[in-house]
Amino acid sequence: MQVLPIQSGATTKECPPQGRLIVLTGPSGVGKGTLMQALLRRHPELYYSVSVTTRSPRLGEINGKSYYFISRNKFEQLVAQGEFLEWAEFAGNYYGTPREVVLDHIRSGKLVVLEIELEGARQIRATFPSALSIFILPPSFPELENRIRGRAQDSEDAIARRLRRAQAEIEAADEFDIQIVNDDFETALNDIEAALFG
Numbered sequence: 611m612q613v614l615p616i617q618s619g620a621t622t623k624e625c626p627p628q629g630r631l632i633v634l635t636g637p638s639g640v641g642k643g644t645l646m647q648a649l650l651r652r653h654p655e656l657y658y659s660v661s662v663t664t665r666s667p668r669l670g671e672i673n674g675k676s677y678y679f680i681s682r683n684k685f686e687q688l689v690a691q692g693e694f695l696e697w698a699e700f701a702g703n704y705y706g707t708p709r710e711v712v713l714d715h716i717r718s719g720k721l722v723v724l725e726i727e728l729e730g731a732r733q734i735r736a737t738f739p740s741a742l743s744i745f746i747l748p749p750s751f752p753e754l755e756n757r758i759r760g761r762a763q764d765s766e767d768a769i770a771r772r773l774r775r776a777q778a779e780i781e782a783a784d785e786f787d788i789q790i791v792n793d794d795f796e797t798a799l800n801d802i803e804a805a806l807f808g
């Protein structure tokens with residue numbers, strides 16, 4: 611049987627060839643989460659990896675669905691135990707992708723989708739060369755700021771930190787397999803579908 615090596619951190623495992631890791635990345639506020647939710651509604655067969663974070667829940671966010679919300683101490687403990695496929699600090703908080711559950715779903719043949727920031731996406735590209743990585747771009751920087759502010763869920767300080775980081779993130783777009791501009795939402799969603807399903 612043909613096998614696909616999965617390289618994840620220090621370990622190398624094998625799994626059947628049909629599973630695949632898909633990474634959606636791009637600056638904060640560009641619309642990754644909204645696109646992801648729409649994609650999951652259209653394709654319930656996709657497995658969405660719920661991340662772990664030390665950020666406080668926003669209004670309406672549900673533990674275990676939006677994120678697993680944990681303390682910094684607990685997060686650092688999980689890092690030391692090698693529990694993350696990738697992790698990064700972003701705008702003052704930690705974020706990470708649980709390792710085993712994602713590997714299990716890839717092994718069982720699922721398309722596993724991650725919605726993560728730049729540093730984590732780079733880690734995945736390095737450890738999973740076969741992953742498909744999609745970078746979502748805003749139509750313009752002022753529009754990105756409008757979207758972050760329009761979401762009205764972050765403090766002024768958090769918005770400033772996210773915008774400061776966004777410029778460098780946008781400059782990294784070419785590192786990834788596919789670049790999609792999220793101007794018209796339906797067009798961007800169709801472009802993601804085309805990248806995933808041909």
Ligand SMILES: Nc1ncnc2c1ncn2[C@@H]1O[C@H](COP(=O)(O)OP(=O)(O)OP(=O)(O)O)[C@@H](O)[C@H]1O
Nearest residue numbers: 637638639640641642643644757761792793794795
């Ligand atoms: N094509 C679009 N046109 C206009 N507004 C959009 C578009 N796509 C998303 N938005 C809006 O932009 C805001 C930010 O979107 P979203 O929260 O999905 O961004 P994000 O990239 O997931 O941010 P973060 O990385 O911080 O979680 C939301 O209010 C969303 O409704």
Ligand SMILES: Nc1nc2c(ncn2[C@@H]2O[C@H](COP(=O)(O)O)[C@@H](O)[C@H]2O)c(=O)[nH]1
Nearest residue numbers: 638661697698700705706707725726727730
């Ligand atoms: N490296 C990782 N980044 C992640 C993960 N889960 C989410 N994110 C990204 O963090 C920022 C901020 O998210 P927010 O919910 O606080 O707005 C955003 O770019 C997310 O895509 C993860 O597991 N690893």
